[in-house]
Amino acid sequence: MATAKSAKKSNTSKEELLEYYREMLLIRRFEEKAGQLYGMGLIGGFCHLYIGQEAVVVGLEAAAEDGDKRVTSYRDHGHMLACGMDPKGVMAELTGREGGYSKGKGGSMHMFSTEKDFYGGHGIVGAQVPIGAGLAFADKYLGNDRVTFTYFGDGAANQGQVAETYNMAELWDLPVVFVIENNQYAMGTAVKRSTKSKSLWERGAAYGIEGEEVDGMDVLAVKAAGEKAIKHCRAGKGPYILEMKTYRYRGHSMSDPAKYRTREEVQKMRDEKDPIEHVRDLLLQGKHATEDDLKAVDKEIKGIVNEAADFARESPEPSVDELWTHIYA
Amino acid sequence: MATEILMPALSPTMEEGTLAKWLVKEGDEVSSGDILAEIETDKATMEFEAVDEGTIGKILIDAGTEAVKVNTPIAVLLEEGESADDIDTASKAPASDEGSNGGDGGGATLEDTDTAKPMSTQPAAAVPEPETPEDPEIPEGTEMKTQTVREALRDAMAEEMRGDDAVFVMGEEVAEYEGAYKVTQGLLDEFGSKRVIDTPITEHGFAGLATGAAMGKLRPVVEFMTFNFAMQAIDQIINTAAKTRYMSGGQMNVPVVFRGPNGAAARVAAQHSQDYAAWYAQIPGLHVAMPYSAADAKGLLKTAIRGDTPVVFLENELLYGQSFEVPDMDDYTVPFGKARIWQKGDDVTIVSFGIGMKYALEAAEVLAGEGISAEVIDLRTLRPMDTKTVIESVKKTNRCVTVEEGWPTPSIGSWISSVLMQQAFDYLDAPVINCTGKDVPMPYAANLEKLALVTTDEVVEAAKTVTYK
Numbered sequence: 001m002a003t004a005k006s007a008k009k010s011n012t013s014k015e016e017l018l019e020y021y022r023e024m025l026l027i028r029r030f031e032e033k034a035g036q037l038y039g040m041g042l043i044g045g046f047c048h049l050y051i052g053q054e055a056v057v058v059g060l061e062a063a064a065e066d067g068d069k070r071v072t073s074y075r076d077h078g079h080m081l082a083c084g085m086d087p088k089g090v091m092a093e094l095t096g097r098e099g100g101y102s103k104g105k106g107g108s109m110h111m112f113s114t115e116k117d118f119y120g121g122h123g124i125v126g127a128q129v130p131i132g133a134g135l136a137f138a139d140k141y142l143g144n145d146r147v148t149f150t151y152f153g154d155g156a157a158n159q160g161q162v163a164e165t166y167n168m169a170e171l172w173d174l175p176v177v178f179v180i181e182n183n184q185y186a187m188g189t190a191v192k193r194s195t196k197s198k199s200l201w202e203r204g205a206a207y208g209i210e211g212e213e214v215d216g217m218d219v220l221a222v223k224a225a226g227e228k229a230i231k232h233c234r235a236g237k238g239p240y241i242l243e244m245k246t247y248r249y250r251g252h253s254m255s256d257p258a259k260y261r262t263r264e265e266v267q268k269m270r271d272e273k274d275p276i277e278h279v280r281d282l283l284l285q286g287k288h289a290t291e292d293d294l295k296a297v298d299k300e301i302k303g304i305v306n307e308a309a310d311f312a313r314e315s316p317e318p319s320v321d322e323l324w325t326h327i328y329a
Numbered sequence: 330m331a332t333e334i335l336m337p338a339l340s341p342t343m344e345e346g347t348l349a350k351w352l353v354k355e356g357d358e359v360s361s362g363d364i365l366a367e368i369e370t371d372k373a374t375m376e377f378e379a380v381d382e383g384t385i386g387k388i389l390i391d392a393g394t395e396a397v398k399v400n401t402p403i404a405v406l407l408e409e410g411e412s413a414d415d416i417d418t419a420s421k422a423p424a425s426d427e428g429s430n431g432g433d434g435g436g437a438t439l440e441d442t443d444t445a446k447p448m449s450t451q452p453a454a455a456v457p458e459p460e461t462p463e464d465p466e467i468p469e470g471t472e473m474k475t476q477t478v479r480e481a482l483r484d485a486m487a488e489e490m491r492g493d494d495a496v497f498v499m500g501e502e503v504a505e506y507e508g509a510y511k512v513t514q515g516l517l518d519e520f521g522s523k524r525v526i527d528t529p530i531t532e533h534g535f536a537g538l539a540t541g542a543a544m545g546k547l548r549p550v551v552e553f554m555t556f557n558f559a560m561q562a563i564d565q566i567i568n569t570a571a572k573t574r575y576m577s578g579g580q581m582n583v584p585v586v587f588r589g590p591n592g593a594a595a596r597v598a599a600q601h602s603q604d605y606a607a608w609y610a611q612i613p614g615l616h617v618a619m620p621y622s623a624a625d626a627k628g629l630l631k632t633a634i635r636g637d638t639p640v641v642f643l644e645n646e647l648l649y650g651q652s653f654e655v656p657d658m659d660d661y662t663v664p665f666g667k668a669r670i671w672q673k674g675d676d677v678t679i680v681s682f683g684i685g686m687k688y689a690l691e692a693a694e695v696l697a698g699e700g701i702s703a704e705v706i707d708l709r710t711l712r713p714m715d716t717k718t719v720i721e722s723v724k725k726t727n728r729c730v731t732v733e734e735g736w737p738t739p740s741i742g743s744w745i746s747s748v749l750m751q752q753a754f755d756y757l758d759a760p761v762i763n764c765t766g767k768d769v770p771m772p773y774a775a776n777l778e779k780l781a782l783v784t785t786d787e788v789v790e791a792a793k794t795v796t797y798k
Contacts, residue, residue, distance in 0.1 A: 032361055032380040033380065035378075035380060036337075036380045038337075038338065039335065039336075039337025039338055039339070039377075039399075040335060040337070040338070040399075040400055041338045041399055041400060044341055045341050046341070069545075071541070100578070101577075101578065101580075102576055102577050102578035102580070103578035103579075104578075105575060105576060105578055106576040106577065106578065110572075110576035110577070111577075112573075112576075112577040112580050112581050113580070114580050114581060119541070119544055119581075120573070120576075120577075121576075122569070123568070124564055124568050124569075127537060127564060127565060127568060127569055129537070130533070130534050130535070130536075130537025130538045130540070130541060130565070131537050131538075131540055131541035131544065131565075131569060132541060133534075133537075133538050133541060134537065134538040134539060134540060134541020134542040134543070134544070134545060135541045135542070135544060135545040136541075137538060137541070137542045137545070137547075138541070138542045138544075138545025138546060138547045139545065141497070141523070141542070141547060142545075142546070142547075160533065161533045161534050161537060164529075164531040164533055164534025164535075165534050165537070165538065167529055167531065167534070168528070168529065168531065168534055168535065168538060171529070249362070254339060254340070255339060255340035255341065255343075255370075255372065255373075255375075257372075257373040257374060257375045257376070258376075259373070263364075263376075270362065320452065320453060320454040321454045322454075323453070323454050324454055324456065324457050325579065326574050326575045326577075326578060326579035327574065327575055327613050327614055328574075328614070328616070328638045329574060329582045329584070329636065329637030329638045
């Protein structure tokens with residue numbers, strides 16, 4: 001029933017490779033800038049950076065079609081950028097300004113875009129999982145041929161509502177792809193300190209859900225796995241689980257000193273598995289792009305991110321009247 | 330252009346820290362992600378990474394310096410092609426005890442922090458005054474039919490399901506069993522299993538799933554077998570359903586109704602007997618209804634299903650079988666935020682809701698026999714709450730007793746007391762008395778259970794106390 005590894009990679013054109021490079025770089029530079037703005041006190045509260053995990057969302061978005069939905073946890077900036085939300089609106093939400101996606105009322109962890117079918121941005125670990133199944137339920141009920149990507153981490157995988165959702169999703173054949181972003185640490189707790197399960201995706205078997213483990217640092221492997229999962233869902237076969245083996249370079253949030261792992265461990269991942277370097281190598285070695293081409297992309301991304309940061313600083317704070325709006329429909 | 334590297338805030342509360350150690354020296358080339366320094370915050374020692382590439386042109390704050398304010402320039406980074414000579418007046422290092430908003434210029438980078446601090450001096454916006462809606466007119470000659478609360482709730486759901494395909498019902502035993510309390514009787518037959526859905530026993534999961542379905546343009550009606558079991562799901566009700574509209578800046582509505590029996594039943598003891606009215610009534614973003622009569626149960630549930638705000642709809646097992654007169658109309662709806670005056674009176678105002686109305690009305694009858702005229706108000710909805718009607722009544726009677734089954738601290742009654750004290754102080758001739766359930770978990774023994782509940786006698790006594798009779 002379940003296959004262990006996604007062996008086959010998609011046939012990928014030069015244009016596609018360049019696009020993945022560009023999108024992953026956008027996320028990385030955006031997050032670095034967010035870290036910088038946080039350091040300056042322009043972003044407050046909790047801020048969870050996505051650096052290191054970029055291939056997961058970029059690969060899956062490459063497999064998605066218009067109208068497919070996505071929902072995730074509070075480590076959500078990468079998901080928003082990958083589904084095409086405006087970096088300016090995302091950054092301005094981080095700074096709590098009027099120009100933010102939630103008019104400054106949601107912050108880093110709570111953002112939405114109905115236009116891009118992004119359903120949050122949820123701050124409670126695991127709460128987005130039944131919500132994702134509910135979105136898929138709605139599509140099935142309405143007869144839409146759409147799929148919902150429901151992202152959660154290795155920490156959330158241990159929440160009871162994830163098990164409850166697996167059961168209902170398979171029972172009702174809901175078109176939902178459960179994407180476990182296993183970055184190996186739930187805040188400071190390594191996976192092996194929180195479960196004796198050898199893998200997280202295999203838990204789906206208890207409910208009859210198929211799934212597989214994927215190299216989440218390889219955007220092409222992610223895309224191929226995503227295409228397979230989507231095909232499964234669109235064929236009416238119910239949910240599918242993808243366990244993305246990935247890694248976050250930064251702490252859990254900005255205030256996490258990350259003492260639970262060694263600097264060498266992080267450096268090794270950066271040196272050997274970096275998702276952006278991987279695509280960069282493919283581009284250069286395959287002679288799909290020159291150093292200068294990539295430098296031009298770097299420059300373009302830097303411009304976009306600086307523009308977003310400028311917008312996020314210049315956008316005014318929300319009007320005091322916003323305190324009382326959007327509570328009741 | 331040389332870029333100043335500023336002392337970073339590394340936690341939501343950090344204002345200053347110790348620059349413990351530099352891991353780079355002047356002249357070193359760095360790239361994004363390289364660790365520049367170790368900084369001690371109030372909680373931990375953190376590594377501080379470079380976000381740009383360049384050469385460390387100058388270190389402005391020595392290792393070991395304590396109490397370096399956030400945003401103080403600590404080093405200067407040179408871009409490709411620049412030399413240390415390019416470090417101009419822009420990077421004069423302020424002493425560590427000077428203002429935190431260092432950096433006087435520097436162009437394209439992020440040195441100036443003029444917009445960093447929230448403008449806390451703005452006056453708070455005034456609390457908007459809610460409008461009190463009016464009850465719909467019941468046309469002259471409308472016939473009344475006698476219905477139980479159970480039938481009225483079922484009719485409300487059936488009518489709304491006929492009117493809108495997006496409405497569906499889900500919960501434990503709602504379909505084939507036709508409801509643990511038979512409230513969904515006949516719905517599966519009429520609407521089929523696509524729209525009347527039996528769930529596994531998985532309250533947290535299906536409350537979240539329904540909330541997601543509501544974000545996906547459906548109108549779920551979720552039945553909790555009882556609201557005691559909604560405790561398993563309360564995170565989704567409060568943290569997701571109630572807050573999403575606000576947190577999305579108004580982009581997204583969550584039109585879900587959570588309904589089911591609430592409050593004490595009979596002899597089911599502590600875990601199955603409690604009134605959640607005051608719990609849910611506290612949550613901005615939710616609407617909360619707790620009807621007493623069949624007509625209100627029907628009219629309010631139809632309004633709840635049609636609205637775009639998430640609703641907690643608190644029913645009562647002991648009321649399900651009670652019969653009332655219900656207007657026999659095509660589309661009878663009752664607005665949220667409008668109390669019903671059950672009977673007019675002059676001497677004391679008795680305010681209640683849900684099954685508390687039973688005690689309130691029984692007490693009013695006893696009081697009438699003793700020459701005390703009570704005005705009895707059914708709040709019907711607790712959020713929004715029609716305190717205006719209560720205030721107007723108290724201005725006339727000058728006395729108030731509240732009645733509810735829930736616990737006293739804090740209760741709906743304690744809130745009403747507070748509102749009256751603030752808005753009708755000069756009209757009160759006696760302190761408001763809150764008749765509530767006793768402040769104990771519900772006991773099983775029949776005699777103790779009786780003692781734990783609010784009683785008609787207690788309401789009568791309270792009314793006599795406030796009228797000094």
